[in-house]
């Protein structure tokens with residue numbers, strides 16, 4: 001949607017005003033190139049912020065209400081910031097912004113009432129961090145409108161807390177960090193243990209990052225995610241009886257093999273330690289410009305996520321296996337939490353069109369579901385948009 005259509009939609013939802021009263025904000029989604037399910041284990045991850053994201057049109061109100069609506073969802077959510085805010089099933093997606101506003105208020109930040117219209121180009125609930133995107137976007141715009149300087153890292157941490165305590169998903173910091181701290185053209189080599197971040201140029205030369213959406217629901221994602229986290233904590237507990245470590249990523253394969261008897265817990269721990277090594281290797285390959293070796297790391301990571309961590313799905317495996325059979329595809333893997341959602345692949349730019357058709361045909365034939373494909377740029381984190389007059 002262009003600026004004019006957004007203004008029209010805003011005004012038909014909330015009423016007319018002068019154009020000067022409207023402000024625009026954008027937050028990107030994220031793709032994790034490699035390093036899944038290790039952010040909550042003290043590991044290092046490699047996400048990029050992507051040009052698919054959510055735009056918000058915002059206008060100040062004279063009271064302390066916040067109205068939320070979206071260009072493609074029917075529900076409108078109204079929040080009264082003077083009253084207690086509690087998670088409300090009926091509010092659906094509105095719980096994410098509500099949680100952020102609630103937690104910002106709890107830090108004694110003086111917010112002002114606003115009307116917000118969200119417009120998303122990011123597929124919702126597809127593993128590209130739509131929830132972190134709307135959280136960080138809302139926090140950023142609420143603070144900016146109230147003339148409060150935003151500390152991006154603090155905002156990312158607050159949004160993670162919202163997810164953990166308000167929404168109830170025990171996620172790590174990767175998504176909120178990527179949405180808040182992304183840099184154009186760069187991957188974030190983020191140490192989730194101390195939040196040190198090195199920006200690595202994401203130069204893929206003749207190759208393009210292709211995102212493939214299984215378009216399958218991710219119903220199990222939240223509950224299974226929390227189970228995986230518990231399993232990792234169990235593994236950590238077992239190893240801690242022999243050697244005190246803070247995070248599972250610090251464990252050695254020898255310790256895992258020797259100390260953990262339960263085969264499921266052992267497999268989970270193995271994935272965590274492997275995956276952390278793949279990330280370090282992949283980062284070096286990217287810096288050296290060895291995209292083939294980078295692709296090999298992606299492949300290895302997918303296998304570990306599928307077999308040891310068991311967070312892939314038949315549809316994700318099908319997309320990954322199908323595209324891997326194509327010449328000039330250097331690597332492919334699921335990305336994010338899994339259980340459906342999206343996979344990514346590194347594909348030569350000259351064959352993108354044919355590859356999409358080929359994968360679509362195979363995938364549709366096997367599943368009766370049409371997949372979606374996205375190509376996008378690597379962009380900056382959340383920001384206010386300014387347009388030329």
Ligand code: GLA
Pocket residue numbers: 032035036037038039040171172173174175336337338
């Ligand atoms: C979700 C979580 C992240 C991370 C990924 C898996 O996106 O929000 O914190 O754990 O899954 O890597």
